[in-house]
Amino acid sequence: MEQFIQQLVNGISIGSIYALIALGYTMVYGIVKLINFAHGDVFMVGAFIGFYSITIFHLGFFPALLISMAACAIFGVLIERIAYKPLRNATRIAALITAIGVSLFIEYGTIYVRGAQLESYPDDIVPLKNFDIFGVTISGKSILILAVSICLMIVLQFIVHKTKIGKAMRAVSHDMDAARLMGINVNNTISATFAIGSALAGAAGVVFGMYYTKIEPLMGIIPGLKAFVAAVFGGIGIIPGAMTGGLILGVIEALVSAVGGSLWRDAVAFVVLILILIFRPAGLLGKNVREKV
Amino acid sequence: MRKKKVAGVFMSLMVAAGVMAGCGSANTSGDGDKDGVIKIGANLELSGGVASYGQSIKEGIELAFEEINKEGIDGKKLKLVPFDNKSDAPEAINGATKLISQDKVAAIIGAATSGNTKAQIEIAQSNSIPLLTPTGTSADVTVNKGKLNDFVFRTCFIDPFQGTVAANFAAKELNVKTAAVFIDSASDYSKGLAASFKELFTKMGGNVVIEEAYLAKDTDFHAQLTNIKGKNPDFIFVPGYYEEVGLIVKQARELGLKVPMMGADGWDSPKLVELAGKDALNNTFITNHYSSGDSDQKVQDFVKAFKAKYKDKSPDAFNALGYDSAYFIADAIKRAGSSDPKKIQKALAETDGLELITGKMKLDKNHDPIKAAVILEYQNGEQTFKTKVNP
Numbered sequence: 001m002e003q004f005i006q007q008l009v010n011g012i013s014i015g016s017i018y019a020l021i022a023l024g025y026t027m028v029y030g031i032v033k034l035i036n037f038a039h040g041d042v043f044m045v046g047a048f049i050g051f052y053s054i055t056i057f058h059l060g061f062f063p064a065l066l067i068s069m070a071a072c073a074i075f076g077v078l079i080e081r082i083a084y085k086p087l088r089n090a091t092r093i094a095a096l097i098t099a100i101g102v103s104l105f106i107e108y109g110t111i112y113v114r115g116a117q118l119e120s121y122p123d124d125i126v127p128l129k130n131f132d133i134f135g136v137t138i139s140g141k142s143i144l145i146l147a148v149s150i151c152l153m154i155v156l157q158f159i160v161h162k163t164k165i166g167k168a169m170r171a172v173s174h175d176m177d178a179a180r181l182m183g184i185n186v187n188n189t190i191s192a193t194f195a196i197g198s199a200l201a202g203a204a205g206v207v208f209g210m211y212y213t214k215i216e217p218l219m220g221i222i223p224g225l226k227a228f229v230a231a232v233f234g235g236i237g238i239i240p241g242a243m244t245g246g247l248i249l250g251v252i253e254a255l256v257s258a259v260g261g262s263l264w265r266d267a268v269a270f271v272v273l274i275l276i277l278i279f280r281p282a283g284l285l286g287k288n289v290r291e292k293v
Numbered sequence: 294m295r296k297k298k299v300a301g302v303f304m305s306l307m308v309a310a311g312v313m314a315g316c317g318s319a320n321t322s323g324d325g326d327k328d329g330v331i332k333i334g335a336n337l338e339l340s341g342g343v344a345s346y347g348q349s350i351k352e353g354i355e356l357a358f359e360e361i362n363k364e365g366i367d368g369k370k371l372k373l374v375p376f377d378n379k380s381d382a383p384e385a386i387n388g389a390t391k392l393i394s395q396d397k398v399a400a401i402i403g404a405a406t407s408g409n410t411k412a413q414i415e416i417a418q419s420n421s422i423p424l425l426t427p428t429g430t431s432a433d434v435t436v437n438k439g440k441l442n443d444f445v446f447r448t449c450f451i452d453p454f455q456g457t458v459a460a461n462f463a464a465k466e467l468n469v470k471t472a473a474v475f476i477d478s479a480s481d482y483s484k485g486l487a488a489s490f491k492e493l494f495t496k497m498g499g500n501v502v503i504e505e506a507y508l509a510k511d512t513d514f515h516a517q518l519t520n521i522k523g524k525n526p527d528f529i530f531v532p533g534y535y536e537e538v539g540l541i542v543k544q545a546r547e548l549g550l551k552v553p554m555m556g557a558d559g560w561d562s563p564k565l566v567e568l569a570g571k572d573a574l575n576n577t578f579i580t581n582h583y584s585s586g587d588s589d590q591k592v593q594d595f596v597k598a599f600k601a602k603y604k605d606k607s608p609d610a611f612n613a614l615g616y617d618s619a620y621f622i623a624d625a626i627k628r629a630g631s632s633d634p635k636k637i638q639k640a641l642a643e644t645d646g647l648e649l650i651t652g653k654m655k656l657d658k659n660h661d662p663i664k665a666a667v668i669l670e671y672q673n674g675e676q677t678f679k680t681k682v683n684p
Contacts, residue, residue: 003519003520003522006519006548013515014513014515118536120564123570123572130547137549141547212512212540213540213543214536214539214540214568257516258516262506262507262517263478263506263507
């Protein structure tokens with residue numbers, strides 16, 4: 001039983017990272033119908049920006065988190081303006097291939113600039129203790145991850161539902177042309193979506209680095225793909241779906257490992273994707289009133 | 294287009310010429326002995342991915358040659374002919390061909406990795422030139438499908454041996470009864486070590502209570518470690534490479550697994566300490582080829598000589614194995630009383646009781662050295678010499 005709860009805690013920790021990345025996928029898809037495959041690499045860039053803020057500028061965890069989010073927001077907007085905007089009226093497959101190109105460009109550009117060697121986050125950025133509750137060891141870091149994720153999700157819900165830009169995003173996602181006729185600046189709204197999504201990926205990068213220590217230029221590929229699975233799982237384009245999908249995927253992975261299938265962990269994640277696409281293409285929450293962003 | 298074709302034909306001619314030159318030299322090579330000089334080739338990774346291995350080995354060889362040449366071998370001096378194989382197997386093949394056909398070396402030292410050594414075996418065998426790898430630990434370097442590569446030798450012990458040493462140490466020194474084994478299922482190295490650990494550990498009355506696996510490049514090991522924790526083992530054997538092991542040790546300690554953990558030379562990197570953190574590494578052990586902290590007089594003399602030559606740099610295992618490889622060959626040449634590669638080969642195979650920095654060495658029938666391993670303990674992020682285990 002203790003072991004089961006421990007595995008649940010493990011799953012929720014990794015799941016909340018997936019959820020943070022999945023949010024970016026889902027928001028971008030909701031608004032421009034593009035699977036932004038470069039998103040996992042924005043996550044990687046975020047991890048490195050956080051790392052350099054901590055090691056070179058000696059900042060604490062939270063300032064590093066904010067800097068990384070800000071830098072990734074700008075980075076996301078740049079990617080959108082340079083690579084995707086010129087293709088807005090092109091076929092979807094053209095945009096998708098461009099996204100893959102951007103992804104490879106960021107990965108190998110990073111390797112070109114700083115080399116392929118790994119870096120490790122300093123151990124003492126967040127001096128957190130472990131908690132022992134009925135034989136279950138919960139590391140302070142797991143709790144911090146969960147707290148950061150939940151806070152960011154609440155802020156995101158607030159932005160989408162209570163602010164003017166959020167309203168514009170929802171409008172553009174419903175009908176881009178109608179929104180433009182109503183006087184909404186569609187370009188700015190799309191940029192804002194990329195900015196917010198990328199900021200979340202940047203936050204996920206710093207949290208990942210803090211939790212797992214090791215960061216390297218190709219670290220974004222697998223979490224990026226898993227987050228994509230999570231987004232589809234919850235129903236792509238639906239914000240609460242990305243959160244649920246991420247958490248459930250994390251827990252599924254931990255439980256698969258718990259029953260001795262640790263080598264099947266990645267395979268199971270993608271089997272989940274296939275099953276969802278066959279039996280419930282709209283995703284878990286796909287039946288809800290579509291409130292796409 | 295046409296130009297390309299001509300160039301292509303020219304290239305293939307060149308390659309063919311190279312190969313033929315390699316064959317032709319079979320009878321004539323061995324006159325590495327000219328003007329009282331015996332040429333020894335060094336086909337090493339001096340640049341590329343694992344350049345630090347090759348560079349370190351070369352430093353060791355150069356120091357040893359300097360010492361040997363003070364007296365000479367029967368009045369002759371050794372001369373090193375280095376070749377940079379750029380950490381690349383095709384380049385290693387070119388290197389072996391060049392060293393044998395052009396430089397007419399009496400023997401080749403190299404390469405550092407098992408893969409680049411295997412690439413040269415064919416050429417060394419067909420030209421009857423001894424090939425000695427200082428650090429190629431994979432078992433199939435000297436034996437291929439049950440057949441001995443009679444001209445191929447190595448200075449290091451093979452991978453599975455470290456698993457045996459670890460089992461011995463766990464059962465006798467740490468007095469543990471139950472162990473968990475956590476392997477990298479993508480690596481033959483890891484599987485080989487785990488298999489030999491399990492075999493001896495169970496034979497000595499221990500019990501392997503759980504086996505878990507991961508894949509190289511994984512970052513999350515919490516789930517497997519939680520399973521291990523559920524079985525409450527006294528000891529965890531993790532024969533992996535430092536990239537993953539660093540995270541495994543760290544995550545294990547975070548989950549409250551405080552038992553001793555042990556690995557092998559795959560752990561040996563400064564990055565390990567960065568990844569795992571100093572505190573998490575306490576109470577962990579590794580087996581290795583050599584330690585500069587070994588109190589043995591021979592080792593301390595070597596450390597002193599090495600520091601004097603290389604600006605106070607403390608020699609690592611690659612330096613030591615490079616140094617030992619040079620003495621291994623020099624000893625064989627002396628006993629052979631000749632620089633004829635075939636006689637050197639015979640003398641190398643007969644090596645028994647040769648005193649080296651990395652232990653007293655004897656070759657078994659597979660050309661695998663039987664010699665001591667050292668056990669190091671991490672204390673506050675520093676490797677400290679714990680003990681030396683003789684086979």
